[in-house]
Amino acid sequence: MTAKQNPIQQTQVCQIIGGSIGKLIARQKSGKIIEIGELLTSDLDENQYAIYQVQDVYYSTQMEQRTIELISGMQLENQESDEIEFFDSELRAYNIVQLKCLAIIEKQAENKFKIKTPKTIPNFFSNIYPINEKNLIFLKKPNRPLYFGKLRSGSKIFNRDVFLDADDVLSHHILFCATTGKGKSNFIKNILWNNIELDSNGILVLDAHDEYYGRGTKKGLKNHKNAKYFVSYYTNHNCPQGAKTFFINIADLKPSHFNAIGNFSDVQKEAMRFYYNLFFKDWISKIFDDETTDDLKEVQKETNLVLRRKLSQILSCTKKHGKLEFNDIFSLEKGQRIIQDIADELENGKSVIIDCSHFSGSIEMLVGSMIMEKIFWRYKNYSRNGQISNKPIISVVIEEAPRVIGRDVLQRGQNIFGTIAREGRKFKIGLIAITQLPSLIPREILANINTKVILGTEMQQEREAIISTTSQDLSDDSKNIASLNKGEAIISSCFVPFAIPIYCPLFEDVILKIKKNESKVKESVFGME
Template sequence: MINSIKDSVKGTIIGGSHNKILIRQKYDQKVEIGELLVSQEKDKPEKTLLQVYDLIYGSQLSQANLELISGIKLEQVSEEQHLSFIEHELRNYNLVIAKNLIQLDTNTISKSLPCFFSDVRGLKEEDLKFITKPKNPLHVGRLRSGSKIFEYDIYLQGDAVLSEHILISASTGKGKSNLTKCILWSLVEQDFCGVLVLDPHDEYYGRNKLGLKDHPLKNKIIYYSKNPPAGARSLKINISLIKPTHFRGVVNWSDAQYEALVAYYNYYKQDWIKAILLEKTEKEKIEKEKTERFTEKEKLTGMNGYQSSTERYGNQLNQSYGPNGSFQSATIGVIKRRMLSILDLSLNSKSDDIVSKGIFDFHSGESTVHDIAEELENARTVIIDTSNVSSQQEIFIGSLICSELFNKYKQYKTDGSLAEKPQISVVIEEAPRVLGKDVLEKGSNIFDTIAREGRKFKVGLIAITQLPSLIPRQILANMNTKIILGMEMGIERKAIIESASQDLNDDDKNIACLDKGEAIVTSNFVRFATPIKIPLFEELIFKEIQTKVKQYAKDFSGVNLG
């Protein structure tokens, strides 16, 4: 519902201070918490934008008189009798408490008080000139004043905002997923960024409902799933791509265990996981593998074939039997059990072979991580459906991809080509799983590395959470843009308010009052904490999907259609 802007006076400034301006509300006007008001003196250009953050009652009568009158009304006056104030609208009224936002005439932060006793009115169309569309726009919603919505889209400067991370925070059911969908929809159209979405609820692609798959530029949406629909990709990751560092923040290894991982990796290289899982602890087993490798190479080179590297490999194994003897079998046993669990593998005792049951595989998915990085560099949106994997596996997958991506972008910075690359943003749900205080106390991970250093390398996070208080303050402060939706819990509001880019100390009630889909955007890239209304995703995309691309008769040359 779009309300028209009424050109009418809503009140008069009667006192207060810079950040606590007291306004007497006009009797027949309605003012809401969060509403934007404009103070302007007649025939003067100065206009100040104010925002209401509290409402209280005011009366010319003393408290004792009010108590007496209410007593009379309650105790002595029957229903038939009528009791009313003389000149009620003059004697009793509402007082509005507002804060100073910006000078609309100069488009600068307001540093002075609006004129004493000046009128305040509602926001008008002509006041909204300060809203512009930046070069790389990221649409977040429409300007909202209280519960009124203006037909003015609010855009953030996408590349800057994404590089300095976004935090989306709200209680359950307040519209986090809807907002994320809207943001992703908006970003698909842009070429300045690629977005990686780890989707634990499989809600963004829209497998069985409206979603990003319905975008007119659907070729820019790449969807990976364990069970992909036609045209989507199977989520398969080759085990040879995994390195010990990818487990950081995913599994809590002891020092000895992690040393074992690194030792195995250094010795066996891409076969290190296989080596651990098959517990190659004895000389015979190593020798067996050596023979197998030799035979394998022989197979490749052919009966008469020859490859000098085979001998080198054999010699290498002869020189040392690897890291096996250096670690206790219990250590290897624990690593093995954890690996089997996290990689969803099982051992076939009969054939001494490893069976892949899920995403991680020894045969397929060799190019998956590379492909994902490539798509992101081509400013596409890559959605990874992790709904069928455990939370630990999801974080591990994310860690693996993000590590590779981050290292790649670091390299771009070194070779001077970073400026030409699009911004990369990683959407992570339930962010405290990887950015929580308790998680980070046990050790750093790639996500907190991105949160701290990502800005320099054009890699950012879009962290979604209902419990921002679990995220350390330093990381919260690094999240430059916060989109705050309704939050009932005071402790969560406090965490957000304390780390916001603008002073939100007076906005506690405002945040608590936010209805579904209503939000406040606080960021270094906006002049003031901007109230917005996020459109309903289904309504937002309805128009666009109605305009269907003209269907051409398809060409099937080469197919015998006779």
């Protein structure tokens, strides 16, 4: 096969001069600008073309180093440096581009394409061109599309939406990894917004910063046209119109819920299980009851005193006049059905947002543990009874995920989030984990998360942790990941043919555009009337 002019493109930007399948080497054409992460293409034959991604760009020259240093010195030191040139500069000094072939696209029929894994290399001197819209028509919209962003080539944004199948990615877990300020929350807002369009999948959001619903004039899920049908917002702080107050009855608490916190020794956990088995829903009250604890010989007094102290701190409770009093979201009387109601809403395909901005981290994880354990056992029973196929997928958004699925936490004992990470996909339950520090999460957990949205990550240790567990080989993408700007990301998933570079637009801009389009439709309909 000989190099030929690509009929779609206008001008080549580089030309293949060597390398291997995973590391092709090309010479950059003078006057052209090529970025790390940029997508390029070349024709292989009449029905096939290749898609490449730039891994690195560096200098090369036909001149000796001492000659280069002499020329530089003459330009720096000579006052008439503008007149100093060297012969055939464009031929003798140039850039080398390192490429990786992402995929081979084979046209089989009109609007029908087959995406193949590269197993050969292009010919010497094959011309490489910038990718354009016509090269991207193989990207199809799945049956149940979940929007992730716009396709990106380097810093260029294409008007080509990137969708993944919602049922696949949500049930098989998603990880968002990025340094602070790279746009993780913006990505989550966009995904939550677009999930509402599907009208079926339930998502529990433990909102640590009260940023997803949109209080007051802030934009959020409340601005969705279907919010009143598919969004529930719980808070116990200045409850706005349309929100629900959030209280949990301590009778709903079980010893297993505290596994997500990890502050209890094995002896203390055994003592809590003993109280629960003996007193069921009254087990916490009985721990604080002097008469009961004096009569129980199975639990040592020292263990009971430690349990009282720890539970008092976590639940913000004190005993006054022989009765437990709570200062936070827990109550002896209120919230008797709240866990049941939230589980029902999730099963009905709603997005449930819980304002955790006034909770401690322990309370946030305890609340999430209560709800997801309820969901997990409910769905496990559905699976056992053959009813799971008709149930919606349910996911939970966890910020600072190592708090519950970190290596140190799981070594102290299993919790419901670790169980979901390992077994949840079998029961249509998924995690949407957010972290800056994927290295703290065990490798086997990371490997079970089949879709990873990798934003700008500056620390090499964290890049290595995420790269080593991606569905595609990103071993040469470390520089690319480190150079990602705010909103830019790479999606690696077993549900995409290759790692896809994307850009997620600002959530507020997305809402503004949607509202403008809705206004135009209303004006058009009014005009017809």
